[in-house]
Amino acid sequence: MNAQEPFSISLKLLDGYRFEVDFGDAGTLLTDEPEPLGANSGPNPARLLAAAAANCLAASLTFAIRKFKEDPGQVSATVEGYLARQDGRWRVDHLDVNLQLGVDAGDIPHLERALSQFENFCVVTQSVRQGFAVNVSVFDANGVAVHTG
Structure with a gap:
């Protein structure tokens, strides 16, 4: 146990x-x-849930990069939540989270390794995913997509 x-x-x-x-x-x-x-x-609670998922993912990405003694720069996040009727009641249907690194992807030598594991560090997102989808994208400082999941 x-x-x-x-x-x-x-x-x-x-x-x-x-x-x-x-x-x-x-x-x-x-x-x-x-x-x-x-x-x-x-x-409201739906917005708090969205903020919790985005915050947890941003912190997890920062942690995963810093584990390699590298600097993610000024990490930021935006999240869009979608409500839909399920069995006649409003429910959070899914979240789309975009994370933005503060530096160019090339400035983080172990970025691929960090990207392959950071979502698993996020307690909130991994818990919420048991009920609905949380889609995650990561962009570097130049707006280049470096991860979608």
Whole structure:
């Protein structure tokens, strides 16, 4: 049996559909549903899920490159989430994540090795993929696609 690593987050309804999410030492975040249900005063859970996947992938890519003592430059990410009706209910259908390296691919000698393993380091994406697709593309600083998966 695998050991589990617990973590805890607490939420408190403030008003309407606006919640305060307490991450403990990491601070708080306000969430809300978009109009007309909420006031759109913060990200909703679907957007938090998309942000979590993109952030985890960007950190995993950075880690995989740094493992070889190489510099990925200023890594950035964009993510597009798609909702679709499934059995009459809205669900996250899939995410498309684009990661951008801050340097040219040629400046990272072990890039191919890092690209072959970084997605497996991402706890969030690998977990979410059990329910729906997360498509990942990586581009270097010149916009050249170096990975699609």
